[in-house]
Amino acid sequence: MEENKKIKGVVTAVLTPIDHSGKPDPRRLAEHIHRLEEDGTDAVLIAGTTGEGPSLSVLEREALLKTGLEAAGKMQVIAQTGCASLTDTLHLTRHAFTLGLNTVTILPPFFFKGVSDDGLYAFYQWILDEAVPPHGKIILYHIPQVTQVPISIRLVERLLETNPDRIAGIKDSAGDLDHLQKYCQAFPQLSVLTGNDQLILAGLRIGAAGCVTGVVNVFSAMAAAIIKAYRQDEPAAESLQQKFTAVWRVLEGYQPYTTLLKGLLALRYDDPGWLRVRPPLDSMPLAQLHQMIVELSRIELPPSFDWIHQTDLAGLKRLERIV
Numbered sequence: 001m002e003e004n005k006k007i008k009g010v011v012t013a014v015l016t017p018i019d020h021s022g023k024p025d026p027r028r029l030a031e032h033i034h035r036l037e038e039d040g041t042d043a044v045l046i047a048g049t050t051g052e053g054p055s056l057s058v059l060e061r062e063a064l065l066k067t068g069l070e071a072a073g074k075m076q077v078i079a080q081t082g083c084a085s086l087t088d089t090l091h092l093t094r095h096a097f098t099l100g101l102n103t104v105t106i107l108p109p110f111f112f113k114g115v116s117d118d119g120l121y122a123f124y125q126w127i128l129d130e131a132v133p134p135h136g137k138i139i140l141y142h143i144p145q146v147t148q149v150p151i152s153i154r155l156v157e158r159l160l161e162t163n164p165d166r167i168a169g170i171k172d173s174a175g176d177l178d179h180l181q182k183y184c185q186a187f188p189q190l191s192v193l194t195g196n197d198q199l200i201l202a203g204l205r206i207g208a209a210g211c212v213t214g215v216v217n218v219f220s221a222m223a224a225a226i227i228k229a230y231r232q233d234e235p236a237a238e239s240l241q242q243k244f245t246a247v248w249r250v251l252e253g254y255q256p257y258t259t260l261l262k263g264l265l266a267l268r269y270d271d272p273g274w275l276r277v278r279p280p281l282d283s284m285p286l287a288q289l290h291q292m293i294v295e296l297s298r299i300e301l302p303p304s305f306d307w308i309h310q311t312d313l314a315g316l317k318r319l320e321r322i323v
Helices: 002-006 026-039 058-071 086-098 117-130 153-162 177-186 197-205 216-231 236-252 257-268 286-296 303-310 313-321
Strands: 009-013 043-046 076-080 103-106 137-142 167-172 191-194 210-213
Touching (some): 009 216, 026 058, 058 076, 076 086, 086 117, 153 177, 177 191, 177 197, 197 210, 197 216, 216 303, 257 313
Parallel strands (some): 043 076, 137 167
């Protein structure tokens, strides 16, 4: 199981840029992935929740994955292949491995609520039997506040019993440290990744392998600094996490994360095209974006975030060029 530990560090759930016609924009995506590598991202997750995956067609997700693979450089690429439909999940999972990926993460089927562990086991086992090659691995995706379909400890145990070498880890986006600790204690052989930015350091201390979040589309450098300081046993890890938590608390007041993060990237890249989202999401109003920037500028951020402190009303006005 040692290979599983390769999934660690900062995993960015990559935003999906949308072009003027409402389709995913491969040029902007590739440019953003290049910047993420410079910022310290270790791996990229394509078509996840932050990346508006559930709002994209199977064909669009296939194209995004191809772009991501071509742009990722040395970073590992993980595809989110889970869909409400079992057959769509099978198709996307097969496609990901055909392209050469080693690992996919799979949401539980999220339309029907209150399903049993037996039903979820059948869903995941069907995928493992029909779409995951012997060398392939999956990461289970626990985000019950969105799916209302939790990944229980017993479900993971059952899947490991029948697939001991093909379950790579768990993405825990519940935001509950106690639950994260239960995963870490029950499955030390897996890469457990927190999906909550304020729990990066606390997660590392209880055995998590790192984080996989959307916020690191913008703040990857801060997450990478926390993990580096922890690994080197530096006391600065605590203050770095406190600063990142302060950022997270500002962002928490401006959800949904996809729209606010795209607003920040529009400012960082001076590119109003980044404001576009796929309906039913809506672009962030510039007045809200301005207020969020004002709050973020009160935090003492590293020099690489000077663009936040330097943003003024004129910079925001330039974003009004969006179609």
